[in-house]
Amino acid sequence: MEWIEALQKAITFMEEHLLEEINYEDVARQVHTSSYEFHRAFSFVTGLTANTYIRNRRLSLAGKELVETDAKITDLAMKYGYETPESFTKAFTRFHGIAPKTAREEAGKLVLFNPLTITLSVKGGKSMDYRIVQTKEKKFIALVREFSNGIINDEANHELADFWGEVNSNQMLSPIWMLREDGKRDLYGLCSPTTEGKDTFEYGIGIIIDEDTKEFDQAELEKKGFRIWDVTPGTYVVFDCVGEDGDCIGEDGDCIAKTWVKFYKEFLPQMGYEASEQTDYELYFDGTRPEVFCELWIPIRKK
Numbered sequence: 001m002e003w004i005e006a007l008q009k010a011i012t013f014m015e016e017h018l019l020e021e022i023n024y025e026d027v028a029r030q031v032h033t034s035s036y037e038f039h040r041a042f043s044f045v046t047g048l049t050a051n052t053y054i055r056n057r058r059l060s061l062a063g064k065e066l067v068e069t070d071a072k073i074t075d076l077a078m079k080y081g082y083e084t085p086e087s088f089t090k091a092f093t094r095f096h097g098i099a100p101k102t103a104r105e106e107a108g109k110l111v112l113f114n115p116l117t118i119t120l121s122v123k124g125g126k127s128m129d130y131r132i133v134q135t136k137e138k139k140f141i142a143l144v145r146e147f148s149n150g151i152i153n154d155e156a157n158h159e160l161a162d163f164w165g166e167v168n169s170n171q172m173l174s175p176i177w178m179l180r181e182d183g184k185r186d187l188y189g190l191c192s193p194t195t196e197g198k199d200t201f202e203y204g205i206g207i208i209i210d211e212d213t214k215e216f217d218q219a220e221l222e223k224k225g226f227r228i229w230d231v232t233p234g235t236y237v238v239f240d241c242v243g244e245d246g247d248c249i250g251e252d253g254d255c256i257a258k259t260w261v262k263f264y265k266e267f268l269p270q271m272g273y274e275a276s277e278q279t280d281y282e283l284y285f286d287g288t289r290p291e292v293f294c295e296l297w298i299p300i301r302k303k
Contacts, residue, residue: 010030018058059111064110073100138208143204145204146201160203172225173205180207185286186208187286188205188206237300239296241292241296280296
């Protein structure tokens with residue numbers, strides 16, 4: 001998929017249906033992709049989710065109509081998708097920094113949020129290191145949980161980070177930790193491929209199963225909550241996630257989100273590939289590559 005064109009088409013659809021009951025899943029169907037992949041691409045390219053874009057545009061238009069007409073606040077609330085005047089007032093105040101009644105009576109300053117235009121800006125002078133890898137079938141054993149698609153690139157949401165924190169603080173990987181030798185205990189953050197019609201994705205934390213993994217009792221590990229995660233052969237682009245100046249980012253992993261942005265904004269538009277619906281994953285090294293926070297493995301295919 002040509003993501004720049006697809007995202008612009010998505011924005012056009014949202015603009016044409018702002019006053020209808022739509023969300024990012026409806027928009028994803030218009031550009032013929034899964035809701036998960038659309039949500040991820042849109043949020044990384046624009047810096048906000050499609051649902052946030054729809055909400056901001058509605059509130060911006062509501063503010064304009066509020067000061068330019070004598071429409072009742074109750075009618076504006078219904079028109080712009082709010083069930084009650086109270087919920088509209090709360091959202092309006094949070095967005096504009098001023099209550100609707102005050103904005104009308106005192107001509108207060110309002111926030112203008114214009115439609116987005118997606119463009120490709122190619123900048124020179126910076127390198128983007130990557131490598132293309134053809135992988136064979138891989139197996140992992142991991143603790144797996146399900147998360148809402150809506151948490152992707154949501155700065156206010158910490159569910160994935162909390163999952164990592166819980167796993168580490170409670171030493172939940174102990175049953176599989178000793179299956180690998182010291183120096184080979186790399187950890188993987190596995191993200192499931194998209195599933196049509198689902199508004200959730202799976203994320204797993206675990207280790208790879210290969211010739212360096214000791215034998216184990218699968219049934220016993222499954223009783224403890226672990227699961228075998230199969231990854232089919234495919235083509236991957238691999239990026240090192242590092243800080244702006246080449247230094248490692250801290251434990252918050254901001255560099256992962258920034259790498260996803262580069263993938264959608266720089267790699268895909270110029271390299272003749274598109275995202276493939278397979279497992280993507282982060283590889284956290286057991287001390288062998290201290291200069292990187294992790295490697296990001298993203299499945300791709302030729303267009």
